[in-house]
Amino acid sequence: MRRAKKANWISVCELDDIVPDTGVCVLVCGEQVAVFRLSGGGLHAIGNVDPVSGASVLARGIVGNLGGQVVVASPIHKQHFDLRTGACLESPGVGVRAWPVRCEGCTVQVRYDTA
Amino acid sequence: MGMKLVVVGNGMVGHRLLEELVALRPPGLEITVLCEESRPAYDRVHLSEFFAGKSADELSLVAPGFFEQAGITVRLATRAVGIDRAIKRVTTSDGGVIAYDKLVIATGSVPFVPSIPGNDRDGCLVYRTLDDLDALSDWGRRSSHGVVVGGGLLGLECAKALRDMGLETHVVEFASRLMAVQVDDAGGQLLRKSIEDLGLVVHTGKNTLDIGDGETKRHRMTFADGSHLETDLIVFSAGIRPRDELAGACELGVGQRGGIMVDNFCRTRDRDVYAIGECAQWGGKVFGLVAPGYEMARVVANHLNALLVRSQAPVLPEFVGADMSTKLKLMGVDVASIGDAHGATPGSRTYQFSDGHRQVYKKLVVSQDGKRLLGGVLVGDAADYGTWLQMMLNGLELPESPESLILPAIEGAKPGLAVDALPATAQICSCNNVSKAQLCEAVAAGATSIGALKQATRAGTTCGGCVPLVTQIMKAEMKRQGLAVNNHLCEHFPYSRQELYHLVRVERIRRFDELLARHGHGLGCDICKPVAASILASCWNEFVLQKEHASLQDSNDYFLANIQKDGTYSVVPRMPGGEVTPDSLIRIGEIARKYGLYTKLTGGQRVDMFGARVEQLPSIWEELIEAGFESGHAYGKSLRTVKSCVGSTWCRYGVQDSVGKAIDLENRYKGLRSPHKLKFAVSGCTRECAEAQSKDVGIIATEKGWNLYVCGNGGMKPRHAELLAGDLDGDTLVRCIDRFLMFYIRTADRLQRTSVWRDNLEGGMDYLRDVVVNDSLGIAEELEAEMKHVVDTYECEWKRAVNDPQVRRRFRHFVNSDAGDDRVAFAPVRGQLRPATAREKETRFGRLPTPVTTE
Numbered sequence: 001m002r003r004a005k006k007a008n009w010i011s012v013c014e015l016d017d018i019v020p021d022t023g024v025c026v027l028v029c030g031e032q033v034a035v036f037r038l039s040g041g042g043l044h045a046i047g048n049v050d051p052v053s054g055a056s057v058l059a060r061g062i063v064g065n066l067g068g069q070v071v072v073a074s075p076i077h078k079q080h081f082d083l084r085t086g087a088c089l090e091s092p093g094v095g096v097r098a099w100p101v102r103c104e105g106c107t108v109q110v111r112y113d114t115a
Numbered sequence: 116m117g118m119k120l121v122v123v124g125n126g127m128v129g130h131r132l133l134e135e136l137v138a139l140r141p142p143g144l145e146i147t148v149l150c151e152e153s154r155p156a157y158d159r160v161h162l163s164e165f166f167a168g169k170s171a172d173e174l175s176l177v178a179p180g181f182f183e184q185a186g187i188t189v190r191l192a193t194r195a196v197g198i199d200r201a202i203k204r205v206t207t208s209d210g211g212v213i214a215y216d217k218l219v220i221a222t223g224s225v226p227f228v229p230s231i232p233g234n235d236r237d238g239c240l241v242y243r244t245l246d247d248l249d250a251l252s253d254w255g256r257r258s259s260h261g262v263v264v265g266g267g268l269l270g271l272e273c274a275k276a277l278r279d280m281g282l283e284t285h286v287v288e289f290a291s292r293l294m295a296v297q298v299d300d301a302g303g304q305l306l307r308k309s310i311e312d313l314g315l316v317v318h319t320g321k322n323t324l325d326i327g328d329g330e331t332k333r334h335r336m337t338f339a340d341g342s343h344l345e346t347d348l349i350v351f352s353a354g355i356r357p358r359d360e361l362a363g364a365c366e367l368g369v370g371q372r373g374g375i376m377v378d379n380f381c382r383t384r385d386r387d388v389y390a391i392g393e394c395a396q397w398g399g400k401v402f403g404l405v406a407p408g409y410e411m412a413r414v415v416a417n418h419l420n421a422l423l424v425r426s427q428a429p430v431l432p433e434f435v436g437a438d439m440s441t442k443l444k445l446m447g448v449d450v451a452s453i454g455d456a457h458g459a460t461p462g463s464r465t466y467q468f469s470d471g472h473r474q475v476y477k478k479l480v481v482s483q484d485g486k487r488l489l490g491g492v493l494v495g496d497a498a499d500y501g502t503w504l505q506m507m508l509n510g511l512e513l514p515e516s517p518e519s520l521i522l523p524a525i526e527g528a529k530p531g532l533a534v535d536a537l538p539a540t541a542q543i544c545s546c547n548n549v550s551k552a553q554l555c556e557a558v559a560a561g562a563t564s565i566g567a568l569k570q571a572t573r574a575g576t577t578c579g580g581c582v583p584l585v586t587q588i589m590k591a592e593m594k595r596q597g598l599a600v601n602n603h604l605c606e607h608f609p610y611s612r613q614e615l616y617h618l619v620r621v622e623r624i625r626r627f628d629e630l631l632a633r634h635g636h637g638l639g640c641d642i643c644k645p646v647a648a649s650i651l652a653s654c655w656n657e658f659v660l661q662k663e664h665a666s667l668q669d670s671n672d673y674f675l676a677n678i679q680k681d682g683t684y685s686v687v688p689r690m691p692g693g694e695v696t697p698d699s700l701i702r703i704g705e706i707a708r709k710y711g712l713y714t715k716l717t718g719g720q721r722v723d724m725f726g727a728r729v730e731q732l733p734s735i736w737e738e739l740i741e742a743g744f745e746s747g748h749a750y751g752k753s754l755r756t757v758k759s760c761v762g763s764t765w766c767r768y769g770v771q772d773s774v775g776k777a778i779d780l781e782n783r784y785k786g787l788r789s790p791h792k793l794k795f796a797v798s799g800c801t802r803e804c805a806e807a808q809s810k811d812v813g814i815i816a817t818e819k820g821w822n823l824y825v826c827g828n829g830g831m832k833p834r835h836a837e838l839l840a841g842d843l844d845g846d847t848l849v850r851c852i853d854r855f856l857m858f859y860i861r862t863a864d865r866l867q868r869t870s871v872w873r874d875n876l877e878g879g880m881d882y883l884r885d886v887v888v889n890d891s892l893g894i895a896e897e898l899e900a901e902m903k904h905v906v907d908t909y910e911c912e913w914k915r916a917v918n919d920p921q922v923r924r925r926f927r928h929f930v931n932s933d934a935g936d937d938r939v940a941f942a943p944v945r946g947q948l949r950p951a952t953a954r955e956k957e958t959r960f961g962r963l964p965t966p967v968t969t970e
Contacts, residue, residue, distance in 0.1 A: 013930045021638075021666035022673075024930040032929075032936075038638070039628070039666075049938065054953055055682035056928075056936045060670040060729075064640030066606070073641035075670030075678050080641075 023059035034059035044083035047096030117143035128392030128408035129221030130156030135416030168838035224355035233326030258347030265353035297452035379433035407437035449497035454490030501584035546577030566874035652788035671750035688744035692777030693720025702742035719756030762799030771816030773799030857898035
C-alpha cells in the first residue's frame with residue numbers, strides 16, 4: 001500500500017515512558033529519533049545520531065538550557081544541539097533533523113513526513 | 116665565534132645559571148658542567164623534607180632531559196682540583212683537563228666546623244648534601260640521642276631532622292639566643308620556648324671545649340662553664356664558609372673572611388672568570404641565601420649572552436647587593452626577619468608586641484619620622500611578612516600610627532597592604548625575581564589560578580613565602596581586568612561548587628529542582644546537573660538512578676557504565692585490592708565470552724569489558740552479581756580502585772599486609788561520589804611496588820604502621836603525592852583519610868583532582884596537614900560523621916538497578932522496539948572485537964551518517 005503524501009503522526013511511546021528532563025530513542029520508519037520530555041511539559045524530537053561522533057546517543061544526553069536555547073549535550077564530546085531546530089551550537093552548519101512531536105492523551109507521537 | 120664555558124659546581128645557583136642561559140639561547144655557547152656530587156642539582160632549601168619522606172628524586176631541580184636537550188655536557192662525581200688561568204685550563208679530580216674561554220665558579224659553601232678537639236670523631240657529622248643526609252640517617256638509626264651544634268637557621272632545620280628520626284634532640288648554641296643574626300633577644304626567647312614545647316632541649320651561651328668518650332653515650336661534650344653533655348651523635352651546623360680554595364690557589368682574590376671577590380657583573384679580578392652564589396663575596400659580604408645567588412646567576416647569564424650576541428650594548432643587569440630578609444617555618448614555628456631587624460639605623464624607632472599565650476612576637480623598626488618601615492622580626496605568626504617586606508622594599512608610606520601594624524586585628528580594622536599601592540616594578544617573589552608587572556601580565560595571558568600563575572612565572576615555587584601575596588595580586592588584577600573573579604559554576608547558578616555544596620548541606624536540600632528553585636534559574640545544563648548529582652550523592656548518598664536524580668546524571672552514571680566512542684559501554688566489576696579468585700576470574704571470562712566483549716586489564720588491577728550494548732547491561736550485571744561481583748564505579752566521579760602490591764603475606768620484603776589494607780579501604784570508600792575520580796594504592800614496604808605516590812591517596816607500610824601520602828596523580832601532568840602523616844596505626848589512618856576526602860569533597864572545584872586542589876589551597880600542604888591531622892578548623896568530627904553516613908548507606912548500584920523494574924526498563928536502545936542499535940558494528944582485532952571504523956561501516960552499510968545541515 002502506498003503511503004499518502006501527507007503528514008503521518010506515528011505513535012512512538014507513552015508519556016510515562018520518558019523520565020522528565022531526559023530523552024528516549026524511538027524507531028520511526030527505520031530512523032532513530034531522540035524524543036525529549038521537559039519537566040515543564042514540553043516535548044522535542046531530533047535525530048538521535050550525533051553527527052560529530054557518528055554514534056547513536058543524543059537521546060542519552062543531559063537536557064538543559066544555554067541562554068534562550070533548550071539543548072541536549074552529546075554524551076560523547078558534549079556538543080550542544082538545539083532541541084527546537086537540531087542545530088549544533090558549537091559548529092555552525094552542523095546539526096541533526098528536528099522532528100515535529102506531540103502528545104495525544106498520554107501517547108507521544110512523532111510526525112513522519114514523506115518527502 | 117663560539118665560546119667554551121665551564122661551570123664548576125651544579126648546586127642550586129650553578130644550575131640556575133644553566134637555566135638562565137638555556138632560556139637566553141646565546142649562539143655558539145658550548146657548556147661543560149663539573150658536579151662534585153653524584154647527583155645533579157637538587158633543592159637544598161627543602162633538604163630537611165628528606166627526613167619527612169621526600170625522595171632524592173623529588174628534591175631534584177633538573178627537569179627530565181634538561182642537559183640532553185640543551186646540549187650541555189655534565190660530568191657528575193667530578194671535582195675541579197685546579198685552575199690554570201694562564202692557559203685557561205681546569206684540571207679535574209680524575210686527571211682530565213678542560214679548556215675554557217670563560218669560567219664560572221659556583222662551588223657554594225661548606226659547613227663551618229669549629230676547631231674543637233675531637234670534632235672528627237665517628238658520629239660527628241655535618242648537614243649540607245644528600246650524602247651528608249644519608250650518613251646522618253645511618254648514624255641516626257644507631258643512636259637515641261643527638262646534638263646539633265649551632266642554633267641558627269640551618270642548625271634548627273637540622274634539629275628538626277634529628278627529631279623526625281625520633282632522637283632525643285639537643286641544640287647547643289654559642290650565642291646567648293637562637294637565630295642570633297635574624298632575631299632579637301625577645302624574639303629569640305619566644306622561639307626557644309616554642310621549640311622547647313616541641314620536646315627539644317636548647318642550651319645557649321655554651322662554648323664547647325672538647326669532645327671525648329662518653330660514659331653512658333658515645334660522646335661527651337665538655338663546655339667552658341664546666342658543664343658537660345653526653346650524646347650519641349653530633350651535627351655541626353654553625354654557619355657556612357665559602358668554598359674559595361680553587362680561587363685562592365690561582366690568586367683570584369679572596370676576602371679576609373672568605374669568598375671570591377667579585378664586581379657588579381660577578382667578575383673576579385680575571386675578566387674571564389666569574390664567581391656566583393655562596394662562594395662569592397660582593398661588597399665585603401657573602402650571601403648565604405638562595406635568592407641573591409639566583410640574582411647573581413641571572414647577571415652572569417646576561418653578561419655572557421651579551422658577549423656572544425655583540426649586536427648592541429643593552430643595559431645589562433648588575434648585582435647590587437640583596438635584601439637578606441627571610442621567612443621560614445622551623446618545626447611548625449614561623450620565624451621571619453626583615454631588613455634592619457635589630458634597629459641599627461640611627462634614630463630608628465621600634466615597636467614591639469608580644470603575646471605569651473599564643474606565643475607570638477612582633478617587632479617593627481621604623482624610620483625616625485615614622486613614615487617608612489626599616490625592618491622587623493616576626494616569631495610565631497609570620498603572616499605579615501609579605502606585606503611588611505613590600506612596605507620596606509618599596510618605601511610605602513606607613514599609616515599614621517605604625518603600631519597598628521603589629522597590634523592584633525580587631526574586627527578587621529588592621530590596615531592591610533593595598534596591593535594596588537605597589538608599583539609595577541615591585542619584586543614580589545624574591546627567590547625567582549618576579550615582579551608585580553610580570554604577575555599581572557601572566558594573569559592577563561590567562562593564568563587565573565594560583566597553580567597556573569606559579570607555572571607561568573615561577574613565583575612562589577622556591578620558598579613559597581610570597582604565595583599569599585601572589586594570590587592577592589592575582590585576585591586584584593583579575594578584578595581590575597574585569598575578569599571578575601567569577602567562580603560561578605555556570606549560567607544557572609551564581610555560586611562556586613564549594614558554595615553549592617554548603618548550601619546543599621546547610622539547607623539540607625535533597626533534590627535538584629529544589630536547589631534550582633532556591634538558588635538558581637533556568638533549566639540547568641550538562642555542567643551544573645552532574646555537579647549537583649555528585650554533591651547530593653556525597654551528602655545524602657541516595658540511589659543515583661531514583662526518579663528525581665536520574666535526569667541529572669551523565670550518560671555514564673545514567674547507565675552505570677562507561678560510554679565509548681561508538682555509543683557502546685564498558686563494564687568494570689570491582690575487584691578490591693586487585694585480589695580475585697580463580698573461579699571469579701573464570702566467571703568473568705565466561706560472561707565476556709558469552710556477550711562477545713573485548714577484555715583488557717586496567718591500570719587499577721581489574722578487568723574492563725568493552726562493547727556492551729545498552730540493552731545487554733542489565734543481564735551482564737545479573738550474571739556478574741550472581742558470580743559475587745559488585746559495581747566497580749568506573750563510570751563515576753568516585754573512588755575507582757585501591758591498587759596493592761602483594762605485601763607481607765607473600766613477599767620477602769613486605770612489612771605489612773598491604774592487600775588486606777587495600778581491600779578494607781576499597782570496601783570502605785567504594786561508591787563515594789567526589790568532585791573528580793579518586794585513586795588509591797597501598798604498598799607493603801618502602802620499595803613501593805603499588806606506586807602509591809602517584810595516587811590521590813597513597814599508603815606505604817613502615818615498620819611501625821603506615822605512611823599516608825596525598826594529592827598525587829598520573830595523567831597529563833603527573834605529580835608525586837606528598838607525605839601527610841607518618842607511622843599511623845590503622846584507626847588513625849582511616850580517620851585521616853576520612854577527613855582528607857571529606858575536606859576535598861567540601862572545598863574542591865568541579866572536576867578538580869586532588870593535586871590541583873592542593874595547589875590552590877592557600878598554605879598548601881602545611882595548611883592541609885593542620886586541618887586534617889591537627890584539626891585546626893575544628894571540623895574533624897563533622898567530616899568523620901559525614902563519611903560515616905556515606906559508608907553506612909552504601910549499596911551496590913547495579914544490584915539495586917537490576918532489581919528495580921522501573922529502572923531496568925530504561926536499559927533499551929529503542930523505547931518502542933526490542934531491536935538494538937543497527938549502527939553499532941565491530942571488526943576483529945587480535946582475536947577479539949573492536950568498533951568498526953567509519954570507513955568499514957560505510958562499506959558494510961552504505962553511507963549511513965547523514966548529518967542534516969541546518970542554517
